[in-house]
Amino acid sequence: MKKRVALIFGTRPEAVKMAPVYLALKESPIEPFVIATAQHREMLDQVLDLFGIKPDFDLDIMQQRQSLSDLTSRLIHRLDEVYFENSFDATLVQGDTTSTFAGALVSFYHKVPVGHVEAGLRTDNIYDPFPEEINRRLNGVLSTYHYPPTEQAKRNLIREGLPPERLVVTGNTVIDALLWTIDNKASLTTSFRKRLGLESERYILMTMHRRENWGEPMRNVMLAIKDILRECPDIQIVFPVHLNPAVRDVVYTELGDHDRVILTDPLEYLPFVSLMEKAFLILTDSGGIQEEAPSLGKPTLVLRKTTERPEALEAGTARLVGTDRKKVLENTMELFTNSDSYSKMATARNPFGDGKASERIVEHLLKVL
Numbered sequence: 410m411k412k413r414v415a416l417i418f419g420t421r422p423e424a425v426k427m428a429p430v431y432l433a434l435k436e437s438p439i440e441p442f443v444i445a446t447a448q449h450r451e452m453l454d455q456v457l458d459l460f461g462i463k464p465d466f467d468l469d470i471m472q473q474r475q476s477l478s479d480l481t482s483r484l485i486h487r488l489d490e491v492y493f494e495n496s497f498d499a500t501l502v503q504g505d506t507t508s509t510f511a512g513a514l515v516s517f518y519h520k521v522p523v524g525h526v527e528a529g530l531r532t533d534n535i536y537d538p539f540p541e542e543i544n545r546r547l548n549g550v551l552s553t554y555h556y557p558p559t560e561q562a563k564r565n566l567i568r569e570g571l572p573p574e575r576l577v578v579t580g581n582t583v584i585d586a587l588l589w590t591i592d593n594k595a596s597l598t599t600s601f602r603k604r605l606g607l608e609s610e611r612y613i614l615m616t617m618h619r620r621e622n623w624g625e626p627m628r629n630v631m632l633a634i635k636d637i638l639r640e641c642p643d644i645q646i647v648f649p650v651h652l653n654p655a656v657r658d659v660v661y662t663e664l665g666d667h668d669r670v671i672l673t674d675p676l677e678y679l680p681f682v683s684l685m686e687k688a689f690l691i692l693t694d695s696g697g698i699q700e701e702a703p704s705l706g707k708p709t710l711v712l713r714k715t716t717e718r719p720e721a722l723e724a725g726t727a728r729l730v731g732t733d734r735k736k737v738l739e740n741t742m743e744l745f746t747n748s749d750s751y752s753k754m755a756t757a758r759n760p761f762g763d764g765k766a767s768e769r770i771v772e773h774l775l776k777v778l
Contacts, residue, residue, distance in 0.1 A: 529562030580762025
């Protein structure tokens with residue numbers, strides 16, 4: 410009888426990083442079952458469609474303006490129902506979302522071993538990012554098997570007392586997803602840039618959505634963007650804006666009327682990869698983009714005080730610039746005016762993997778199950 414493994418995820422970044430694991434499991438003797446919490450409904454569905462994944466269980470948990478407590482309690486209740494009615498040999502969760510934590514907790518309650526994809530990332534500040542950092546740490550306690558993407562992440566887990574024999578360094582599955590998309594969907598990417606009029610234009614790709622950046626930090630960055638546009642009359646900004654009103658209100662108030670700023674709704678994964686491919690540089694507070702951008706040779710300025718991906722800083726593919734208006738402007742202008750600085754970041758080695766992380770995870774599951 411085939412072993413049965415549940416994959417629990419609910420946000421777009423989780424889906425992107427779990428999709429190649431699902432595809433690899435489909436080619437193995439292990440039977441995958443996808444439990445989609447739909448913590449982010451629309452953005453999740455986009456990724457499921459791209460990779461051809463149909464959830465076996467769709468919890469459709471999303472509600473407008475849900476609190477973390479409401480979300481967590483509903484996730485635990487709905488996941489508990491699935492585990493009462495079904496038998497699994499293992500559970501895979503990814504990263505640091507509330508769906509990840511709730512999935513690991515419910516799996517633990519049912520004595521099903523948990524494998525944590527992208528384990529061991531740490532900032533060492535439980536409130537930054539919030540609540541992601543504490544979710545990572547809680548998953549470290551709840552999980553049986555840990556798949557750190559890098560040696561640094563593995564060292565973090567060993568420092569916390571986890572047994573080395575349960576740690577498998579895999580690389581990051583986001584690189585698997587990125588390379589799969591470029592290989593399988595290349596013909597579709599140029600058409601999206603053409604629709605936005607970006608075929609021959611230099612542009613900065615930007616994302617910003619994290620809870621700790623809501624309010625004044627985000628406003629400061631928007632003012633820095635206006636400064637950059639004044640200094641560089643030949644560039645555009647492309648900014649897919651998160652649907653949360655706390656983000657949209659600030660972004661549209663500050664940038665909505667600028668003729669060289671293209672504001673879009675959140676993009677499907679394929680169009681976003683298209684924009685990353687040809688961007689001059691990337692400004693972001695996203696974690697996953699810090700991992701993807703080096704594979705495409707794109708310098709990345711991280712709009713946060715901390716990062717759980719210090720490997721990017723050490724490798725030189727990213728810089729931590731925070732949300733100070735002056736610092737964002739200065740670092741951006743350096744990359745536009747100093748070709749040596751730009752080249753050094755663009756050609757640095759990607760420390761996050763070779764596109765075979767999913768294969769390593771499946772190989773390990775075959776051994777332990």
